Amino acid sequence: MMKTNDFALFGAEPEFDKALPVGQLYFPSWERYEASFRGIFERQYYTNNGPLHQKLEEKLQDFLGVKHAICVSNATLGLMMVADALELSGKVILPAFTFSASVQSLTWAGLEPVFCDVDPDTHQIALDQINALIDEDVSAIMGVNLWGGSCNPKALSELAVSNGVQLYFDSAHAFGCTVDNMPIGNFGHAEVFSFHATKILSATEGGCVCTNDNDLAARLRSIRPSYGTEKPVSIVRVANARMSEAQAAIALMSLEDFPANQKNNEHLFHLYAEQLDMIPGLHLVRPTGVSFSNYQYVVCRVNEHEFGLSRDLLIELLKAENVIARRYFYPGLHRSIPYAQKLPQYLDRLPNTDNLCASCIQFPIGALVSAQAVERICNILKKAHQAASAIRSHYAQ
Numbered sequence: 345m346m347k348t349n350d351f352a353l354f355g356a357e358p359e360f361d362k363a364l365p366v367g368q369l370y371f372p373s374w375e376r377y378e379a380s381f382r383g384i385f386e387r388q389y390y391t392n393n394g395p396l397h398q399k400l401e402e403k404l405q406d407f408l409g410v411k412h413a414i415c416v417s418n419a420t421l422g423l424m425m426v427a428d429a430l431e432l433s434g435k436v437i438l439p440a441f442t443f444s445a446s447v448q449s450l451t452w453a454g455l456e457p458v459f460c461d462v463d464p465d466t467h468q469i470a471l472d473q474i475n476a477l478i479d480e481d482v483s484a485i486m487g488v489n490l491w492g493g494s495c496n497p498k499a500l501s502e503l504a505v506s507n508g509v510q511l512y513f514d515s516a517h518a519f520g521c522t523v524d525n526m527p528i529g530n531f532g533h534a535e536v537f538s539f540h541a542t543k544i545l546s547a548t549e550g551g552c553v554c555t556n557d558n559d560l561a562a563r564l565r566s567i568r569p570s571y572g573t574e575k576p577v578s579i580v581r582v583a584n585a586r587m588s589e590a591q592a593a594i595a596l597m598s599l600e601d602f603p604a605n606q607k608n609n610e611h612l613f614h615l616y617a618e619q620l621d622m623i624p625g626l627h628l629v630r631p632t633g634v635s636f637s638n639y640q641y642v643v644c645r646v647n648e649h650e651f652g653l654s655r656d657l658l659i660e661l662l663k664a665e666n667v668i669a670r671r672y673f674y675p676g677l678h679r680s681i682p683y684a685q686k687l688p689q690y691l692d693r694l695p696n697t698d699n700l701c702a703s704c705i706q707f708p709i710g711a712l713v714s715a716q717a718v719e720r721i722c723n724i725l726k727k728a729h730q731a732a733s734a735i736r737s738h739y740a741q
């Protein structure tokens with residue numbers, strides 16, 4: 345039987361001195377940061393459609409080939425703004441396997457979520473279950489492009505048109521990805537990206553709403569609110585979703601470095617894939633439905649029976665080694681407050697979402713992760729599999 349005493353959980357030295365978090369966590373060099381912030385100080389202009397904010401919107405429009413990139417202070421507010429700008433009412437269909445922000449944006453807009461299950465392999469919304477969820481109260485579908493893959497925006501668009509409902513996307517995970525060489529950002533009525541620090545394009549906090557619809561863009565810019573709009577238009581209410589010059593400065597550097605950061609992610613992802621494919625019970629999710637991926641997530645399904653340890657025990661074991669793996673979307677939107685109480689009809693209807701919430705694990709990848717770190721993380725995983733039964737018995741004591 346393998347020994348447990350070379351694991352930090354049982355008293356050994358941790359594998360890493362410093363915590364290795366999940367998330368992209370991009371930091372520009374100090375020199376570039378200083379030069380960029382010197383400009384903000386010289387201009388003495390912090391926010392409200394400033395020159396860096398305007399430059400970022402232009403650069404994003406070019407990069408994504410979209411008519412309007414409307415920068416906001418975070419993606420959650422961006423999603424709330426889209427619900428208002430599209431004048432949605434009643435119910436909106438979305439997958440239950442996503443971050444709470446997707447559904448919270450609906451609740452803030454006074455809309456009722458209709459939870460759809462996901463595909464067990466791709467983790468994207470189950471297209472074949474959508475028609476059955478549509479009734480006269482449904483005004484829209486919110487697709488969510490997960491894990492640097494896509495939820496098949498073309499098929500979703502056909503479904504939305506044939507049912508006479510609107511379509512928009514939470515594309516928080518999909519910046520820089522393409523579908524049949526068309527950049528994500530161009531599908532549906534609007535798409536929302538997150539520029540949170542953990543995303544491949546970082547503004548520290550931030551996001552942007554993309555659309556090719558001029559009228560919708562005018563409404564969105566008026567909601568944001570209207571600094572810089574050519575002509576404010578009539579809207580339901582105004583938010584404060586402005587992006588500051590400091591956020592735009594970081595985002596501009598991050599956009600410039602996107603090709604290098606994407607390449608780094610892709611390289612690390614393939615290193616993980618080579619190693620993980622040799623470990624029984626760890627099933628890596630490859631980004632699907634895209635012609636180009638940002639590879640910003642390494643997500644595995646843990647088969648407890650094959651691997652030997654539960655997902656949650658593996659997280660504990662890695663945490664002691666200073667590898668901060670996470671279970672991500674837990675326990676699923678349909679089981680979270682307030683939806684489990686208010687909409688109990690979904691509790692026994694989403695078996696794939698339940699399975700994924702119980703078995704998914706996310707490993708570190710991004711600017712702070714080196715190839716050697718991936719190698720060392722995978723070695724811990726191999727050792728954990730080999731020592732699984734000893735670990736289980738020791739842990740149970």
Ligand code: T4K
Binds near residue numbers: 538
């Ligand atoms: N839709 C989807 C599908 C999303 O995943 C998200 C957000 C949204 C919409 C909404 O986007 P935003 O409104 O946030 O723009 C994080 C992020 O806050 C959130 O952006 C992200 N998705 C979500 C899945 O994860 P937390 O609070 O669980 O992660 P956090 O901030 O604790 O960071 C993760 C790890 O990184 C931690 O171990 C700490 C470490 N870290 C983090 C930061 C920010 C650092 O070491 N340094 C740092 O500066 O939510």
